[in-house]
Amino acid sequence: MPLATGPTVTKPRVLPFYRAVPRLMKDPVTELARMGTDAGGRIVRLDIGPFRPYLVSHPDHVQQVLKTQWSNFAREGMFWRPLRRVTGRSILGDGEGWASSRRILQPLFTARRIASLADDMAEVVAEHVGELERDARPGRLVDAAHLMTTVTNRTVIKVLFGGRISREVGERLLPEFATCATSIGFRLLFPFVPYSMRVPGDRAFLAAAQRIDDIVYPLIEEARAEEPRDGDDGGRPDELVSALIRARIREDGAADLRQVRDDLVSIYGAASETTAMALTWLWTLLHDHPEVNARLRDEIEWVVGDGPVRPSHIQELPYLRMVLQELLRVHPPGWIIPRQVVADTELGGVPVKAGSQVLVSPYTTHRLEEFWERPLEFDPERWAPEREQRRHRYAYVPFGAGPHVCLGQHLFHLQAALVVAGLLARYRPVLTNPQRFTLVPGASVRPKEALLLRLLPSGTDEEPQPDAWRTPVAAPAMGVGGAHDWMWPMGPGGGA
Ligand code: HEM
Secondary structure: OOOOOOOOOOOOOOEEEHHHHHHHHHOHHHHHHHHHHHHHOOEOOOOOOOOOOOOEHHHHHHHHHHHOHHHHEEEEOOOOHHHHHHHHOOOOOOHHHOOOOOOOHHHHHHHHHHHHHHHHHHHHHHHHHHHHHHOOOOOOOOEEEHHHHHHHHHHHHHHHHHHHHOHHHHHHHHHHHHHHHHHHHHHOOOOOOOOOOOOHHHHHHHHHHHHHHHHHHHHHHHHHHOOOOOOOOOOOOOHHHHHHHHHHHHOOOOOOHHHHHHHHHHEEEHHHHHHHHHHHHHHHHHOOOHHHHHHHHHHHHHHHHHOOHHHHHOOHHHHHHHHHHHHHHOOOOOOOOEEEEEEEEEEEEEEEEOEEEEEEHHHHOOOOOOOOOOOOOOOOOHHHHHOOOOOOOOOOOOOOOHHHHOOHHHHHHHHHHHHHHHHHHHEEEEEOOOOOOOOOOOOEEHHHHHHOEEEEEEOOOOOHHHOOOOOOOOOOOOOOOOOOOOOOOOOOOOOO
16 A cells, blocks of 8 residues: 655545544444544544544554654543543553653563463462353353453452452452443543543442552552562562562652552553453354364363363463464454654654644554455464564554553463463353444443353363253343343352
């Protein structure tokens, strides 16, 4: 595709208000992607009210915003403000505050450090898979989002808090973050609405943020009380709270409780919702692609047997890795990456003024025909080693890029692989209500309708009878996004 660069000034494709808003109200995620792909990756200007963001999807432009001119595209502005009410001034911010958090946190999430936590994670996964026994009975259905959120949450809690937090308290954090992630949808879509005006989701968001503080602050205070003053040792080496406090004491001379809280809450939020939602969508893809499902199950059966899965298995599961990479192409949880322009610049030949909002859209980039053959098709074969080399480096950006690139990539790949392999070694999850699931935007994209799985023992080949599937039981609301008013009998925290 010819791209206007250099001195040529190009007009962006403009979508007028009366066309953009109804489409975004109806199906924001799909429509935003369509606007970008219809423009073939050119810059699109969205007229959605008092401000008009630029939609960025071409890999060259993604590279410019996130990497080569990253400091001119600040992580500030209307789109970040809704989240800042819970993440504060942290690793998810920008400027010197972000840089100091990044210096402190990066060494805590290297491949080597994450690998050292792998046994603990595998143990948590094995325990959870074992507990699913009671859900694998005829007539019982499991809500995939709930299942993936619970198991992800438990492993993330283990990594972040070690033994500092009980399972019960950890599980209280989960619905609060889910509420934060889902109740900002309105503010993300209409960020110009002033904060003095209450909008749908605000009340739930603020209440959940308060409950998160009520859980997290006491943990930090406890950890700080254990630290010797010089910050060189003490605390528990295997958990992040103490490591953060120690690093802050080293860097700033003291550990500001608010600062530690902001980083901890930001990491927890970034780690749990993203991974859980990616893994939720996996079950629709495996349902729609039985050949992928069969190959994946064969690989896991060959390597892991009937479980439990161990960290050493993971590198022997190359097809699983390909499936996860393709999952993040089709369903990148970080579906938009917003930025605010610092100084006048030019993007793909389009002059862009300081103060403008830019929306980098991995969801769109991953669907551009110029870079992806049959982009709408789920095809893990794209990730076969011999085919991977030929791609534009910025055509695949589920974890962002440049100095703000995701800190959790190693954690995601290890954790997701353990969860999928652990589950498939024991069970054959069958999606019982296949349909076109509605994409609900928030901090990640989640399905509006519950995805109902039936867990058959892994050796089973016969298809379950549809009549035996639907045995719903009214249950208390899950508090995860408010998408489901009721749910089916399921594992911990759910069941009737
Ligand atoms: C499927 C899983 C995940 C996806 C798709 C994902 C996606 C992303 C994306 C797109 C960014 C860039 C944001 C930006 O440039 O503004 C990011 C940043 C970040 N992610 Fe992830 N993430 C995932 C899992 C995790 C996990 C497990 C952690 C836990 C450590 C994590 C921690 C972070 C942090 C701390 C940042 C901010 C980095 C910085 O600005 O310096 N993420 N993530």
